Amino acid sequence: MNFKPLVVLCVAALFTADCEQNAEVSIPMFTDGGLLRSGKALTRSQLMLFEGMFEVHSGSELLGNSVAVRTSPGTVSLLTDKNAGFSVLGAACLPDRRVVVEGYWQYPTLVEAGLIRLFVEPPELAHSLCDGAETRPNGTFSLSGNYGHDSVFPQKPLVLDWDRELKPWRGRFFTVAHHGACEITDYCGVTPNTIETIRLAERVGSNATELDVRMTKDGIPIFFHDPTLSGALVHGLFCNGAVPDLTLAELRGACQLTYGEAIPTVEEALDMMVNETELEGTYLDMKVADGVLATARLASKVVTRLKERNSNADPSDDRTFSPIIGIPTQEVLDAWHEAKTVLKSEGLELPPCLIEWDSDLVISEGCVGWGPTWTEGPQVDNVHKVQDAGAGVIYWTINQSEFMDAFLVQAHPNGIITARAALLFHHYQTLGTVPPLRKGQEATP
Amino acid sequence: MNRARRIGYGCMAAGAVALGVSSAAAQQPQPPAASPTPPHASATPAERPQPAGEASPAPEKETVAAEHPEAAAVAPPKETAAEPTPAAAPPGETGAKPATAAVAATPAKDAGVAKQPPEKKGPPPSLELEGAVGPSIVTTEGPANPEYTRSYSRVGLYGELALALRSSYFIDPFLSVSYASLASGESVLPAGPWGAGGTLDQHLGAWFFAPGVTADIWRIRLRFGLGVALVMQNFTYLDKDNSSSQLAVSEQFGIGANLLDGDRFRLDTELRFVAATGADITFTTLAIVARGDLVYFGTR
Numbered sequence: 001m002n003f004k005p006l007v008v009l010c011v012a013a014l015f016t017a018d019c020e021q022n023a024e025v026s027i028p029m030f031t032d033g034g035l036l037r038s039g040k041a042l043t044r045s046q047l048m049l050f051e052g053m054f055e056v057h058s059g060s061e062l063l064g065n066s067v068a069v070r071t072s073p074g075t076v077s078l079l080t081d082k083n084a085g086f087s088v089l090g091a092a093c094l095p096d097r098r099v100v101v102e103g104y105w106q107y108p109t110l111v112e113a114g115l116i117r118l119f120v121e122p123p124e125l126a127h128s129l130c131d132g133a134e135t136r137p138n139g140t141f142s143l144s145g146n147y148g149h150d151s152v153f154p155q156k157p158l159v160l161d162w163d164r165e166l167k168p169w170r171g172r173f174f175t176v177a178h179h180g181a182c183e184i185t186d187y188c189g190v191t192p193n194t195i196e197t198i199r200l201a202e203r204v205g206s207n208a209t210e211l212d213v214r215m216t217k218d219g220i221p222i223f224f225h226d227p228t229l230s231g232a233l234v235h236g237l238f239c240n241g242a243v244p245d246l247t248l249a250e251l252r253g254a255c256q257l258t259y260g261e262a263i264p265t266v267e268e269a270l271d272m273m274v275n276e277t278e279l280e281g282t283y284l285d286m287k288v289a290d291g292v293l294a295t296a297r298l299a300s301k302v303v304t305r306l307k308e309r310n311s312n313a314d315p316s317d318d319r320t321f322s323p324i325i326g327i328p329t330q331e332v333l334d335a336w337h338e339a340k341t342v343l344k345s346e347g348l349e350l351p352p353c354l355i356e357w358d359s360d361l362v363i364s365e366g367c368v369g370w371g372p373t374w375t376e377g378p379q380v381d382n383v384h385k386v387q388d389a390g391a392g393v394i395y396w397t398i399n400q401s402e403f404m405d406a407f408l409v410q411a412h413p414n415g416i417i418t419a420r421a422a423l424l425f426h427h428y429q430t431l432g433t434v435p436p437l438r439k440g441q442e443a444t445p
Numbered sequence: 446m447n448r449a450r451r452i453g454y455g456c457m458a459a460g461a462v463a464l465g466v467s468s469a470a471a472q473q474p475q476p477p478a479a480s481p482t483p484p485h486a487s488a489t490p491a492e493r494p495q496p497a498g499e500a501s502p503a504p505e506k507e508t509v510a511a512e513h514p515e516a517a518a519v520a521p522p523k524e525t526a527a528e529p530t531p532a533a534a535p536p537g538e539t540g541a542k543p544a545t546a547a548v549a550a551t552p553a554k555d556a557g558v559a560k561q562p563p564e565k566k567g568p569p570p571s572l573e574l575e576g577a578v579g580p581s582i583v584t585t586e587g588p589a590n591p592e593y594t595r596s597y598s599r600v601g602l603y604g605e606l607a608l609a610l611r612s613s614y615f616i617d618p619f620l621s622v623s624y625a626s627l628a629s630g631e632s633v634l635p636a637g638p639w640g641a642g643g644t645l646d647q648h649l650g651a652w653f654f655a656p657g658v659t660a661d662i663w664r665i666r667l668r669f670g671l672g673v674a675l676v677m678q679n680f681t682y683l684d685k686d687n688s689s690s691q692l693a694v695s696e697q698f699g700i701g702a703n704l705l706d707g708d709r710f711r712l713d714t715e716l717r718f719v720a721a722t723g724a725d726i727t728f729t730t731l732a733i734v735a736r737g738d739l740v741y742f743g744t745r
Contacts, residue, residue: 217687220638228691231725236589237599237628238647240678240724241689249639250680250687253632254647256589265638 025189025259028104028115028151035100035117039092042099046129047071047091049136050101052165053429054143059158062105062147063087067160068429070169072202072278076101078116078160079205079422081401081430083107086204086422087116093130098123101143108186108204108420115154118145168434169207171320171441174415175424176208176283177201178397179225183419184232184258191233191257193223195264195272202277205421209273210283210326210396213266215291218247221266221298225287233258244288266295270302274321281322283354283371283394283417292325292335293342299323299351300343307349324368328356333365354394363389368438369414374398378411387414390439401427408432569743570612575619577605577715579732583628583649585725590632593645597630601650603717603730609659611738616658621670623653625719627728634682646681651721653695661703666713668699674721693723701734711736 051070056063064082071077078087089103099120106113120126121142128137141162148154169175180197181204182188190197193211201209212225226233228242229251239255251263266284273279284299286292302323310318327333336353343350354369355362359382362370369392372379383393392414398404399420404427407413412433418424583599607621628649636642657670674695679688701715713734720727 218639230723234589235586235725237583237585237587237597238630238649238678238680239589240649240676240726241691245687245689246678246680247639247682247687249634249637249643249645249682252590252637252639253593253634253645253682254589254678254680268638 025111025187026113026150027106027189028113030102030115030153031151034102035094036090036092036102039094039100040130041074042091042093042129043134044071044073045134047074047076049129049134050076050091050143053163054160055163057142057159057161059147059156059160062156062158063160066163066426066430068166068205068426069160070166070205070425073276075203076103077203077205077422078105079425081423081426083110083112084399084420084423088200088203089116089118093126097127097130099126099129101145105147106188108182108188111187112149113187114147114149115151116145116147116158117154118143118158118160167429167432169425169428171280172414172434172437173428173432174208174281174392174394175206175421175428176210176394176396176415176417177204177206177421178210178399178417178419179212180209181206181419181421186419189259191259191261193225193264194257194261195269196259196261198269198273198279199277201421202279205425206279208279208281208283208415210285210417211266211269212285212287213291213295214243214287215294216243216248216251217245218249219294220248221291221295222248222251223264223266223269227287229255234263267298270298270323274302274306274319280320281324283324283326283369285326285328286332286335289329289331289335292332293339296325296336296339296343296351297348299325300348303349303351322368323351325351325353326356326371327353327367333361356396359386362386362391368392369394371396371417374403374407374416378407380411383411383413387436387438392435392438398424405431412436414438568611569741570610571738571742572740573609573611573617573736574739575605575607575609575621575734575736577603577607577623577717577732577734579603579715579717579730581625581627581728581730583726583728585727588630588632588647593632593634595631595633595644597628597647599628601626601628601728603719603728603732605653605732609736615662616660618656618658619670620656621653621672623655624650625653625728625730626650627726641683643683648679649726650677650679651675651724651726652677653697653719653721655695655697657697664703664706666699666701666703666715668697668701668715668717670697671695674724674726676721676724676726691724693721693726696720696722709738 048071054067054069056065056067063078063080063085068079069076070079074090076089076091085105085107087103087105089101091099091101093099100117101120102117104113105116120129121144122140125141143160145158146154147156147158179192180194181190181200182197184192188200190200198209211223213221214224216222224243229239234255234257236255255263257263273282284295286295302321306319306321325336327336340350352368353365354371355365355367356371359370370386371394374395386393394415394417395407395413396417398407398416398418401423404416404424407416408428408431412435414435416424581601581603587599588594588597603623603625605621605623607619609617609619611617630647632645632647634642634645652675653672655670655672657668660667672695674693675690676693677688677690697717697719699715699717701713703711703713705712715732715734717730717732
């Protein structure tokens with residue numbers, strides 16, 4: 001038998017095999033810009049009136065049987081447990097005194113997305129919102145309209161009926177975005193560890209972020225996961241090499257991230273999170289020990305600025321945000337000890353810290369949190385010990401609903417790191433228990 | 446050089462490997478003693494065909510080989526089987542006297558073989574030194590930030606040195622080291638979080654270390670290599686030089702044509718596709734490949 005063609009075919013197949021994901025990602029948009037363009041955006045206080053659990057009266061094939069609605073500046077988010085789906089919507093009062101809530105929905109792990117257009121029912125409620133009301137009268141409250149697939153005009157019925165208030169979550173339970181809103185394998189159109197994914201993270205259900213810190217050759221902390229510039233995260237003809245060998249100018253000059261973003265510095269991202277979002281904290285996962293001091297200095301600046309801001313006479317600009325130094329290894333812990341000494345000698349505030357492996361160290365080091373891996377199980381006794389000491393517990397990283405449920409029900413943690421924020425937020429609202437207050441914390445209304 | 450013979454042996458080798466038979470066994474024509482199923486043995490309907498190398502149920506053939514090795518080695522298998530026809534052997538004696546018949550038949554067949562012209566012998570295996578050089582063009586994306594890019598070139602130069610074992614089969618293994626100066630460019634950065642603005646000079650090169658195989662099919666030469674790439678990135682910014690490197694898996698696939706096939710020297714032209722997976726670099730080169738025999742393993 002002649003095996004030559006077979007050998008040649010096998011070699012050719014090996015050579016041409018391509019494991020990289022090349023799916024096109026497109027976020028649907030209304031072709032005419034939508035109704036929001038002609039309306040007057042609702043205020044932040046008015047958006048808060050939408051927060052709650054809703055029953056899905058029509059459209060359960062898209063959103064499941066219930067949906068958690070939460071809001072962030074300019075955004076109403078529908079968070080479901082169906083395919084970890086989310087909707088990012090805006091709300092505005094139209095000239096005819098209807099209130100429209102429209103935008104797009106997406107299943108992040110699937111190439112499925114579409115448009116949603118809903119209206120506030122009953123009309124009296126819409127009128128009162130258009131008149132500037134910031135309270136919602138008791139009674140029925142529905143969001144009624146349509147959804148569709150891709151950029152096709154929405155035509156399938158979607159009706160959400162108000163069910164109940166959300167369980168307390170601001171300042172109590174942290175849905176921590178793993179590297180940002182989505183994984184690199186998802187179809188969200190944003191790359192992990194970027195300004196863009198941080199912005200989206202808040203809109204898809206997170207109230208905190210976990211981001212990976214590395215150092216450039218010229219000593220600038222940046223957010224980047226891998227030690228080398230792999231084609232999975234960056235592109236560019238001259239974008240090659242190891243991150244610690246390259247300066248920020250070289251990285252920013254030669255590289256773009258997967259969806260065209262720039263590699264952000266920690267300073268840029270902290271400024272953005274404090275000034276442009278309502279995120280309540282970030283977990284700065286120190287991938288390298290030599291970045292601890294520089295990162296701690298930046299975090300310290302944020303803490304100092306927020307203290308000043310919150311102590312002035314104007315309560316309207318008060319802001320709660322914790323830039324937490326995440327300590328995953330003994331080497332980083334040693335660097336943290338040195339950094340604390342330097343910061344004290346410079347008269348700077350110490351930022352909070354979180355230790356990943358040993359719950360006893362959390363207490364002895366005076367850290368605010370323990371971040372155990374979920375693969376060790378719920379470790380309920382250790383969770384209670386840490387919580388009794390006034391610190392919090394945040395597991396990393398749980399993306400599957402059955403594990404979320406088990407950990408939420410058994411351990412009552414203070415948060416979970418996840419790439420499925422919509423799913424976690426929904427499950428916390430349906431199954432979770434509000435965790436105890438941490439040391440120095442007051443209950444948020 | 447006898448290309449047809451190389452191909453023929455190559456097919457045998459590939460088949461032997463696929464069947465789990467040693468290549469040494471496949472290389473030589475099988476002596477009659479090892480013939481798996483002689484006609485008279487396979488005449489029993491219930492008997493399974495036996496794989497090569499297993500003991501033959503034909504002791505009389507072994508006897509032939511032992512007593513007349515020169516005849517067994519020369520005669521083609523179907524002729525050495527020399528089963529007596531029903532006319533020559535009465536029923537019931539089919540297995541009783543085939544050895545005698547085979548021995549009797551041998552001289553006539555030997556005479557026929559001796560009349561054929563002697564077969565042309567191919568060159569013995571050799572250690573071959575190969576050198577290749579040619580222009581390269583990067584086929585993956587351009588610079589990431591066009592707004593900063595003043596100029597760039599994705600055309601470079603590729604050079605390779607390799608040692609290959611030129612075997613008796615159609616597949617030859619090789620070990621190669623190559624370097625490619627792949628691309629260069631100039632960008633102008635504004636002032637930013639990195640400090641002052643300035644000109645960023647960039648150069649991309651890569652070393653490749655790859656074992657692989659080539660296959661000669663008439664005058665076409667196919668090549669496949671799988672190894673590692675050391676991607677070298679160099680920058681100059683504000684008069685400061687800097688460099689970094691990263692390892693990646695490399696694959697190369699080539700298709701060439703033999704231009705000159707001398708006694709000890711060969712010249713090819715080859716279109717080669719090289720990829721550094723992980724670093725996301727792919728380039729194509731059109732190289733001139735010179736090959737010469739260094740050492741022969743056997744007499745020419």
